[in-house]
Amino acid sequence: MATLVSQNELQFDARIVNVASVRQVSPFRYPGGKTWLVPTISAWLRRRKKPLNTLVDPFAGGASVPLGMLGEGIVDRIVLGELDPDVSAVWKCVFSSQEELLSRRIMTFPMSRDNVLKELSRGPRSGVDRAFQVLLRNRTFRGGILAPGASLMKVGENGHGVASRWYPETLVKRLRALYSLRSAIDFIEGDAFALINRYIGQQDVAFFIDPPYTAGNGKRAGRRLYKHSELDHLALFDLLGRAAGIVLMTYDDCPEVIEMANSHGFQIERVPMKNTHHEKKYELLISNCGRFA
Numbered sequence: 001m002a003t004l005v006s007q008n009e010l011q012f013d014a015r016i017v018n019v020a021s022v023r024q025v026s027p028f029r030y031p032g033g034k035t036w037l038v039p040t041i042s043a044w045l046r047r048r049k050k051p052l053n054t055l056v057d058p059f060a061g062g063a064s065v066p067l068g069m070l071g072e073g074i075v076d077r078i079v080l081g082e083l084d085p086d087v088s089a090v091w092k093c094v095f096s097s098q099e100e101l102l103s104r105r106i107m108t109f110p111m112s113r114d115n116v117l118k119e120l121s122r123g124p125r126s127g128v129d130r131a132f133q134v135l136l137r138n139r140t141f142r143g144g145i146l147a148p149g150a151s152l153m154k155v156g157e158n159g160h161g162v163a164s165r166w167y168p169e170t171l172v173k174r175l176r177a178l179y180s181l182r183s184a185i186d187f188i189e190g191d192a193f194a195l196i197n198r199y200i201g202q203q204d205v206a207f208f209i210d211p212p213y214t215a216g217n218g219k220r221a222g223r224r225l226y227k228h229s230e231l232d233h234l235a236l237f238d239l240l241g242r243a244a245g246i247v248l249m250t251y252d253d254c255p256e257v258i259e260m261a262n263s264h265g266f267q268i269e270r271v272p273m274k275n276t277h278h279e280k281k282y283e284l285l286i287s288n289c290g291r292f293a
């Protein structure tokens with residue numbers, strides 16, 4: 001069972017979700033990705049009585065949660081925001097008429113360590129080129145990390161080296177499925193605060209907030225994973241404390257975050273998860289649903 005950290009209990013299903021059982025829809029293998037939370041969030045949102053139209057994810061990364069909610073028909077529309085121009089290049093391409101060109105690049109790439117190094121050593125010549133290089137890097141670098149300092153896999157899974165996570169047919173299937181959903185998806189490259197402000201007064205909106213974990217003791221881990229990781233976490237709580245719609249945040253379990261959530265009237269629950277080293281740890285789910293359910 002979940003451990004309560006405040007008087008206000010949220011009704012989350014606290015069993016550890018096996019991530020392999022969740023349908024993957026994103027082309028990214030995203031560090032800190034929340035695919036494992038998709039079943040929990042979908043069950044929780046289904047129980048909300050408030051009419052819900054749009055899900056806004058301003059720290060989209062691999063966008064596993066909003067894409068999952070759209071796929072399950074829990075919302076009609078999703079709005080994705082992301083500051084990293086490389087990650088943004090992929091999403092812009094996927095939801096544009098260039099998607100087919102990107103898919104072709106993926107299908108025809110002759111995968112080998114030398115070819116990956118050669119491809120990534122030259123600057124991108126177009127939007128499609130950039131999107132392709134980002135996906136290639138994401139799927140051949142250790143932990144899918146795109147931040148400076150990341151390095152190419154050596155052994156990979158089962159000794160398959162750089163090809164361990166390169167599944168062209170599967171990737172292309174996902175890209176085509178996403179392209180077919182494009183009329184229900186808005187992607188906006190830019191800062192999360194501006195995007196949140198745009199929807200802050202709307203009641204039929206839910207925010208899914210999964211920022212880099214750089215508050216309190218999580219500082220170093222979050223910095224290593226993303227190019228953009230510095231964030232004014234207190235300002236984020238201040239802003240979301242004014243939301244008219246549902247707010248659902250995920251954070252690392254640290255006293256600084258618990259303090260900010262409590263002082264802004266949010267409810268908190270710890271949920272168990274397994275990290276990449278298969279160790280059990282807890283993350284926080286933080287919500288305002290008590291006021292708006």
Ligand SMILES: C[S@@+](CC[C@H](N)C(=O)[O-])C[C@H]1O[C@@H](n2cnc3c(N)ncnc32)[C@H](O)[C@@H]1O
Pocket residue numbers: 030031032033034035058059060061062063064065081082083084087190191192193210211212213226227228229230231
């Ligand atoms: C924890 S990751 C999100 C992972 C995502 N939920 C998933 O399942 O794949 C946080 C993301 O926020 C982005 N980011 C960092 N600062 C940002 C900002 N100020 N505005 C928008 N995005 C930002 C990072 O580039 C990173 O992709």
